[in-house]
Amino acid sequence: MSGEVRSLSAQVHDAFAAALRQVDLAGADPLVRPSDHADFQSNAAMALAKRAGTKPRDLAERLAAAVREQPGAPAGVELSGPGFLNVSIDDRTVWRQVEQRLAAPRLGIAESRSGERTVIDYSGPNIAKEMHVGHLRTTILGDALARVLDGLGSEVIRQNHLGDWGTQFGMLIQYLDEHPEAVWRPEDLAEGAVATTSALDELYRQARARFEADPGFGDRARDRVVALQSGDETTLARWRELVAQSQRAFQAIYDRLGVLLTPEDSRGESFYNDQLAEVVDELVKAGVAVESDGALCVFSDEFTGPGGDPVPLIVRKRDGGYNYATTDLATIRYRIRDLKASRILYVVDARQAMHFQMIFATARRMGWLTEGIEAVHVPFGAVLGPDGKPFKTRSGGAARLMELLDSAVDRARREIEGRAHDLDAAELERIVADAGIGAVKYADLSTSRTKDYVFDVDRMVSFNGNTGVYLQYAHTRIRSILRKAGDADTEVTADAPLQPAERALVLLLDGMGGTLDEVASSLEPHRLCGYLFALAKAFTDFYESCPVLKAGDERVRGNRLALCRLVGDSLARGLGLLGIAAPERM
RNA sequence: GCCCCCGUAGCUCAGCGGAUAGAGCAGGAGACUUCUAAUCUCCAGGUCGCAGGUUCGAGUCCUGCCGGGGGCACCA
Secondary structure (H helix, E strand, O other): OOOOOOOHHHHHHHHHHHHHHHOOOOOOOOOEEEOOOOOEEEOHHHHHHHHHOOOHHHHHHHHHHHHHHOOOOOOEEEEEOOOEEEEEOOHHHHHHHHHHHHHOHHHHOOOOOOOOEEEEEOOOOEOOOOOEHHHHHHHHHHHHHHHHHHHOOOEEEEEEOOEOOOOHHHHHHHHHHHOOOOOOOHHHOOOOHHHHHHHHHHHHHHHHHHHHHOHHHHHHHHHHHHHHHOOOHHHHHHHHHHHHHHHHHHHHHHHHHOOOOOHHHEOOHHHHHHHHHHHHHHHHHOOOEEEEOOEEEEOOOOOEOOOOOEOOEEEEOOOOOOOHHHHHHHHHHHHHHOOOOOEEEEEOOHHHHHHHHHHHHHHHHOOOOOOOOEEEEEOOOOEEOOOOOEOEOOOOOEOEHHHHHHHHHHHHHHHHHOOOOOOOHHHHHHHHHHHHHHHHHHHHHHOOOOOOEEOOHHHHOOOOOOOHHHHHHHHHHHHHHHHHOOOOOOOOOOOOOOOHHHHHHHHHHHOHHHHHHHHHHHOOOHHHHHHHHHHHHHHHHHHHHOOOOOOOOHHHHHHHHHHHHHHHHHHHHHHHHHOOOOOOOO
């Protein structure tokens, strides 16, 4: 009992696949697509005519005849043009689809990814530094992918690969040791958690400045790194405190953004420390890593540098230290060997494409990454400032994430506050936050993932066009209608009339599962955004031409209410899968 | 030099090998005693970077150019 409601598209596909078997073309793709000229169309006859040794139109005729014989064949199959088969669905079947989806769990969408275990690596901020614009996309995209895959039945394991280890901690801890008066804990401040992130960032800047200006301090900081690595307890205690405070600051952002990450999902670099030597040993024993210029490296002729020489993946530096390549190899090994992932996603900046290719290639050579396991770098483009260049503050630093969110929420407040509403202050503020945060997330998710995009608050919080607020608003209008109807149980009468706008809406609703499957395989959430926008527009067409509450006929009214409910639920579900709130009223 | 990504309307971007390439913004003209106008309707706007190739059919696939961005030894 999966609760799946087969989509009309899938049913047409099945009927055509069976018909193709009958005309000795078993296994051929029926090429069923939504159509501007009918409900669906099959383009198979033109593609297969040569193989069948006939003219496209003749094959199409035979195929149409065979389709009509199938049990559950679509109502109409008509030849058109050079060999298109236009398929139409009868009204009853369309209404039944609404009825079944409303009755089914999860809108009748199949759990097409069940049995799969997906590890998703995303966000990955650095301890003792503030989250900035550079963490926006990985956090939002990763979270949406986690939600979509989980929604399709995949077992999702979120991994927040925190930058919680490295030489910078020697500097920080030493600085704190020498400046006990430094203000960086939340209890030192009146403002609370938000201010803490800035305080930590400030601490980092001060320590860095000192490190660069004072060679003596530099030496003591380096000694402190050694102490940290060798497990000196007072140093470790200080490190743990830094990690804990940073995590609190990150959590404040995650909570505000509404992403699923919690401290339990943290598996930072430090987690892999005691595996690094073993990983390098394995690499050397397998002959995969070799010594070069004092360092241990993995070479491959796929990757060459400016001189045409092979570029190494350095797994142990000349000074004996390990770097992020070593950690990433330990990480992929852990995810395969211990977490038993069948799919591993790295939602990381596009600039690291080559690095991940090298990591994956090495993991394959080591026999860790095998045929049945999919490791994917999910790259994304940069967030640009209004000038079209990488987003920077006036002082040249990366823009702080909290400030970006503030600016979007403030902008949303200005937009919403003045409008007529009967909301109390608390509810208004919650809606403002939902709208502002949703706007940022939707703007990020709705553009094609691999491209750069400009962070433009005015546009993303605009209530027109392909924005989060437009979708949220469409949802609230539907809820409003349902409330006015008294939230009665909706009953579908399958033999009531069906208007073109209703038909178009149902066909679109019926395709949500297909869209989610596409998102799951392409790892492109913008497809879901495009789908939801089209759905909201199709609803608007329906809203304009089909009165719901004012419909005279009881059956028509009932059907339209059912349709409203299904659209509302689908929008809420879709927004939810993107990690965006769908308020009941705005 | 090699590798990766991108090039579609004035701007920002969609577009699963199929019929006439679509949205939003900006521009022009209209529609509110509303089922929430935070909306909708209509108009205008295109050598899909260029050139070949594959195909019955190419914005979409392949090759080569041109232009933009990014990456390429001990930072992550």
